[in-house]
Amino acid sequence: MNPPEVDRVAASRAAVAARRARAAVKHAVNERRLSAVTVLHTALASSESIEATLRVRDLLLSIPGLGPVRVDRVMQRLEISPSKRLAGLGVHQQERLQEYLEHRAPTIDESALSRLVVLAGPTAVGKGTVSTFIRENHPEVCLSVSATTRAPRPGEVDGVSYYFLDDAEFDRMIADGEFLEWAVVHNKSRYGTPRPPIDRALAEGKSVLLEIDIQGARQVKEAMPEATLVFLLPPSWDELVRRLIGRGTESAEEQERRLSTARVELAAQSEFDHRVVNSDVEAAAREVVELMRIQKAIDLHGKE
Numbered sequence: 001m002n003p004p005e006v007d008r009v010a011a012s013r014a015a016v017a018a019r020r021a022r023a024a025v026k027h028a029v030n031e032r033r034l035s036a037v038t039v040l041h042t043a044l045a046s047s048e049s050i051e052a053t054l055r056v057r058d059l060l061l062s063i064p065g066l067g068p069v070r071v072d073r074v075m076q077r078l079e080i081s082p083s084k085r086l087a088g089l090g091v092h093q094q095e096r097l098q099e100y101l102e103h104r105a106p107t108i109d110e111s112a113l114s115r116l117v118v119l120a121g122p123t124a125v126g127k128g129t130v131s132t133f134i135r136e137n138h139p140e141v142c143l144s145v146s147a148t149t150r151a152p153r154p155g156e157v158d159g160v161s162y163y164f165l166d167d168a169e170f171d172r173m174i175a176d177g178e179f180l181e182w183a184v185v186h187n188k189s190r191y192g193t194p195r196p197p198i199d200r201a202l203a204e205g206k207s208v209l210l211e212i213d214i215q216g217a218r219q220v221k222e223a224m225p226e227a228t229l230v231f232l233l234p235p236s237w238d239e240l241v242r243r244l245i246g247r248g249t250e251s252a253e254e255q256e257r258r259l260s261t262a263r264v265e266l267a268a269q270s271e272f273d274h275r276v277v278n279s280d281v282e283a284a285a286r287e288v289v290e291l292m293r294i295q296k297a298i299d300l301h302g303k304e
């Protein structure tokens, strides 16, 4: 290699190394191992630092809870051009950015809790069918897998449909505080929402959907008031009865018991933030996902 070529190779290696270092900083902010304010301070302290070469836009985008639309709006308000790097900020821009990062950028709780949506409704209204449709068609939505003491039905897979536990293991999880909520449903089996996977998903900025009963929905609202509660309704009472009987998974006696619970549950619909009628599975699923999007937008943009 002649000298100019050696220079070119060295320069391109240095560029790759700098790109990797910048990506590592953004990743650390995204994982909340490093705060965006610390990155700004490091950049301002030394124009030679990797942090100084970060674009403001990329730094903002690495903050969980900030999407491109909101970032563009924030930058416009801070009067910082999209291509600006941290090292190139004027004094007033630095002050405005610092003030935003310290006081107005989303915090862990704000970005996490707002994306928790609970789907509840009476037995056989189609909660399972609608949430399965969402799981299969909207991979961006994280579906919580509940734990239960009831026996698996044919075709149900442990860890996918539910975590099927015995009473002792369920007791242990209650004692260890591992449930966000739990309840005895239909006066029979216990069902609960394991908390750690939800905290993890929310911390990663994902939307989480819980398909649980009404007692559980109330407990979630109590524990996390920011959660959005959606009530799934049948097109009519007769259709609900038809669906329960048509599913054929319960004895006549069990069906009676569930229908009497359903009457009480239908009366609770006014406690919910939104109501969705499940006439058509795809349309109902779309409506629920749309509500999650709208809710996310309100939570994120409404705070600006």
Ligand SMILES: Nc1nc2c(ncn2[C@@H]2O[C@H](COP(=O)(O)OP(=O)(O)O)[C@@H](O)[C@H]2O)c(=O)[nH]1
Pocket (backbone or CB within 6 Å): 120, 121, 122, 123, 124, 127, 128, 146, 147, 150, 181, 182, 183, 185, 191, 192, 193, 211, 212, 213, 214, 215, 216, 217
């Ligand atoms: N509180 C609570 N309820 C749950 C949970 N998981 C499922 N359920 C509810 O338990 C009820 C019984 O569910 P399942 O045994 O699948 O029977 P289904 O009612 O016939 O669908 C349904 O109303 C579910 O919404 C959970 O983690 N917590």
Ligand SMILES: Nc1ncnc2c1ncn2[C@@H]1O[C@H](COP(=O)(O)OP(=O)(O)O)[C@@H](O)[C@H]1O
Pocket (backbone or CB within 6 Å): 121, 122, 123, 124, 125, 126, 127, 128, 129, 130, 243, 244, 246, 247, 278, 279, 280, 281
């Ligand atoms: N929109 C719908 N139209 C017709 N049948 C439906 C619809 N949604 C669900 N079902 C049927 O109703 C029955 C009960 O649905 P399921 O999802 O098990 O209810 P849930 O989980 O609320 O108890 C199932 O047989 C399902 O195939």
